[in-house]
Amino acid sequence: TAGITQAPTSQILAAGRSMTLRCTQDMRHNAMYWYRQDLGLGLRLIHYSNTAGTTGKGEVPDGYSVSRANTDDFPLTLASAVPSQTSVYFCASRKEPGGMYNEQFFGPGTRLTVL
Amino acid sequence: RKEVEQDPGPFNVPEGATVAFNCTYSNSASQSFFWYRQDCRKEPKLLMSVYSSGNEDGRFTAQLNRASQYISLLIRDSKLSDSATYLCVVNENNYGQNFVFGPGTRLSVLP
Numbered sequence: 307t308a309g310i311t312q313a314p315t316s317q318i319l320a321a322g323r324s325m326t327l328r329c330t331q332d333m334r335h336n337a338m339y340w341y342r343q344d345l346g347l348g349l350r351l352i353h354y355s356n357t358a359g360t361t362g363k364g365e366v367p368d369g370y371s372v373s374r375a376n377t378d379d380f381p382l383t384l385a386s387a388v389p390s391q392t393s394v395y396f397c398a399s400r401k402e403p404g405g406m407y408n409e410q411f412f413g414p415g416t417r418l419t420v421l
Numbered sequence: 422r423k424e425v426e427q428d429p430g431p432f433n434v435p436e437g438a439t440v441a442f443n444c445t446y447s448n449s450a451s452q453s454f455f456w457y458r459q460d461c462r463k464e465p466k467l468l469m470s471v472y473s474s475g476n477e478d479g480r481f482t483a484q485l486n487r488a489s490q491y492i493s494l495l496i497r498d499s500k501l502s503d504s505a506t507y508l509c510v511v512n513e514n515n516y517g518q519n520f521v522f523g524p525g526t527r528l529s530v531l532p
Contacts, residue, residue, distance in 0.1 A: 339517060348508070348523050348524045349522040354517065356517075396464055398517075400517040404516050406452060406453045406512075406515050407455075407470045410467075412466070413464060414463070415462075415464055
């Protein structure tokens with residue numbers, strides 16, 4: 307089972323350009339998440355989706371948008387990239403949005419550099 | 422502000438050593454607790470959940486002290502393969518969007 311796949315693995319992007327980071331899971335999990343990880347900081351939630359057709363804002367949503375047209379896919383779009391969006395982006399999923407000890411599973415990450 | 426704090430590290434220990442990591446959290450209403458492991462340039466993976474009574478998985482023991490808002494992870498008989506960053510994770514209301522991640526503590530086990 308592939309679990310969660312992300313694409314691209316890494317990308318260098320010029321400031322002002324747009325980009326979509328792709329995330330696909332094959333576990334039929336209802337909930338999906340996008341995090342960014344920066345040196346010295348914990349993972350911070352950008353956006354989430356508790357079920358197909360719904361999305362919500364996390365801790366750091368500005369400059370990012372998401373959609374959840376189906377269960378498997380949860381793309382993250384940067385409309386106009388800025389250097390502060392240089393980070394490692396992790397997509398994650400969870401079988402159900404709630405539950406005390408439901409594990410979050412993570413994709414391999416996308417390393418994005420905005421110049 | 423939501424906050425989870427961890428020992429800053431890094432911890433450099435010889436093979437076979439016992440090492441303990443500490444984590445504190447600010448929200449007293451937090452519901453569930455986890456330790457995740459993250460290898461260099463890889464994704465985080467669940468190491469173990471932390472239960473109220475404490476729990477053990479092989480060489481790993483996790484403890485929770487709700488009164489002090491403190492979580493610990495003990496690794497006995499360290500192996501080279503234990504070298505990684507250990508993330509303390511607190512869930513404030515059992516919903517996935519409320520996972521709060523600590524910055525991590527890096528462990529290097531030396532031969």
